[in-house]
Structures are given as structure tokens and as C-alpha cells.
Amino acid sequence: PDPMPDAVPPVPKMNPLRTKQREIKERVMASTLKEIADAEGTGDQGYNIVFGTPRGGSSSRFINPTTEITSMTLKELDTFQRKLINATRDKVKGVKPGYGTSAVGKYQVTRGTLKLARIKLGYSEEDWNKLKYSPKLQEQIGRVLLEHRGLDKMLEGKLTEENYRIILSNEWASIPGKKKKVDGQPTPANVERIEGGFRKAINELKVSRDSFIN
Numbered sequence: 001p002d003p004m005p006d007a008v009p010p011v012p013k014m015n016p017l018r019t020k021q022r023e024i025k026e027r028v029m030a031s032t033l034k035e036i037a038d039a040e041g042t043g044d045q046g047y048n049i050v051f052g053t054p055r056g057g058s059s060s061r062f063i064n065p066t067t068e069i070t071s072m073t074l075k076e077l078d079t080f081q082r083k084l085i086n087a088t089r090d091k092v093k094g095v096k097p098g099y100g101t102s103a104v105g106k107y108q109v110t111r112g113t114l115k116l117a118r119i120k121l122g123y124s125e126e127d128w129n130k131l132k133y134s135p136k137l138q139e140q141i142g143r144v145l146l147e148h149r150g151l152d153k154m155l156e157g158k159l160t161e162e163n164y165r166i167i168l169s170n171e172w173a174s175i176p177g178k179k180k181k182v183d184g185q186p187t188p189a190n191v192e193r194i195e196g197g198f199r200k201a202i203n204e205l206k207v208s209r210d211s212f213i214n
Contacts, residue, residue, distance in 0.1 A: 017212045021205060025155065028201035032168075032194060033107065033142045039174035039189035042106045047135045051084065051092075051103040055187070063087040069104055070138075074114065075129035077104070081111045094173065105133065107142045108172070117141045120148060145171055154198060155205060161198040165191065 037043055041055040048068045052060035065072070065080050072080065081102035088100035095101060102111045109117070118128045121144060131137060149171055154164040169177035175189045 017208060020208045024201050024204045024208065025151070028155070028197055029143050029146050029151070031197045032146060033139075035189045035194050035197075036142075036172050036174060037106050039187055040106075040108045040172065041187065042108065046106045047133075047138055049105065049108075051088065051101050051108060062091070069133050070135060072133055073129060074131050074133060077133050078111060078114075078129075080104075085111075105138050106135070107138060107145070109138070109141060109145075113145065113171070114141070116148065117144050120144045155202060157202065161195040161202075164198065165194055 034044070037046060040046075041053070042049045047070050048058075050060040050062075050064060050069070052062040054061075063084055069077055069080070081104060084104070085100040085102050090097060090100070092099070092101050103109065117140075118125065121140065123131070146168075149167045150159050150164055153159040154161065159167075165175060166177050169175040172189075174187075175194070176191050180191055
């Protein structure tokens with residue numbers, strides 16, 4: 001007799017509601033990160049921007065790497081960030097005396113935040129250090145930070161849009177906090193657009209849930 005064909009595992013069915021929810025979540029993350037990048041002065045393609053680079057410019061007034069940071073491994077980037085801290089010490093408005101900043105990339109991420117992102121993304125320190133600070137990784141890190149600060153709670157209605165925005169201001173200085181003011185940022189993020197994006201996502205999630213229930 002002919003041999004039995006290899007068993008083909010059934011293709012798992014996609015849950016259309018969860019797929020829709022993921023799409024909505026991705027849209028609000030993308031729109032929020034766009035507002036942050038615009039306010040940080042890095043824009044859509046600012047993956048190689050170092051703190052101290054003027055809006056529309058390509059060089060920092062403090063210190064610049066010898067190669068683009070998107071070409072660096074995270075170990076190499078850490079070495080550069082240490083130099084950046086020294087170069088900016090006592091020169092950054094809103095930062096404590098004796099301190100500097102290590103903010104780099106499209107979302108102006110610091111050394112401490114990169115450590116948090118590594119843990120959240122599940123990398124060992126050894127594997128993390130081998131990765132390059134690519135645009136793809138920077139986008140992943142931006143999304144991880146939004147989630148870490150309570151994105152899902154806000155979308156579930158457990159956190160108000162205003163409170164979530166205030167929490168995000170602890171991550172990005174360009175986002176206005178309680179007083180809707182920022183220090184050292186020539187163009188702060190637009191509160192109405194950010195919170196409006198949150199409300200839109202919440203409404204879309206409610207509509208999607210109701211449509212699948214009915």
C-alpha cells in the first residue's frame with residue numbers, strides 16, 4: 001500500500017477581534033511615537049541623532065561619534081554614551097548639577113532606559129551587546145517604553161488619557177507633565193493631539209468589541 005502522507009497540522013485560526021485590537025494598538029503607538037520624535041527634534045528619520053543636535057541638523061554641539069550610531073553595536077553605543085554624559089555634564093537645562101545626558105537616536109533614549117529595554121525585550125546582556133542600534137530596534141524600544149509606562153492600562157480604561165500622558169512625561173522631557181510645560185524643549189509635544197490619539201484608540205477598541213459581541 002502507498003505510505004500514509006505526513007500529517008499536516010491544522011492552521012490555527014486567527015482571532016479577528018484580537019487582530020483588530022493589535023492593529024488599533026499599533027496605530028496609537030505609531031502616532032504617539034511620531035509626536036514624540038517631532039517634539040524631540042529628531043523627526044521621522046532621526047535614528048542617528050545625538051543629543052545637542054539642532055532641529056534639522058546632523059551634528060551635536062557637544063560630541064559626535066566617528067560612525068553613525070545605527071551602525072554601532074549596543075556595546076559600542078554604551079561607550080559613546082559615557083563620553084556624551086561627560087561632554088554634557090552641567091550643560092543640560094533641567095538636569096541636576098553634576099549630571100549630563102546620554103540621549104541618542106530617534107527617541108532620545110538614555111543608557112538607563114536601554115538597560116530597561118533589554119530586560120523587557122528578554123535579551124541577555126551578552127546577546128544585547130552584540131545587537132546594532134538599528135532603526136528597527138529603536139522602534140521596538142519606543143513601543144516597549146510606551147507599554148512599560150502603562151499603555152495597555154490606559155487603553156483598558158484603568159488609566160485616564162491625561163494621567164498616562166503625565167506618566168509618559170517622566171520618560172520623555174518633550175511631553176508636558178502636570179503643568180503642561182516642559183524644560184529645555186523648544187517645541188513640546190502637542191497635548192491635544194497626543195490625548196486625542198489615545199481617545200480615538202479607546203473608542204475604536206470599544207466599537208470593535210461591540211461589533212464582535214453583536
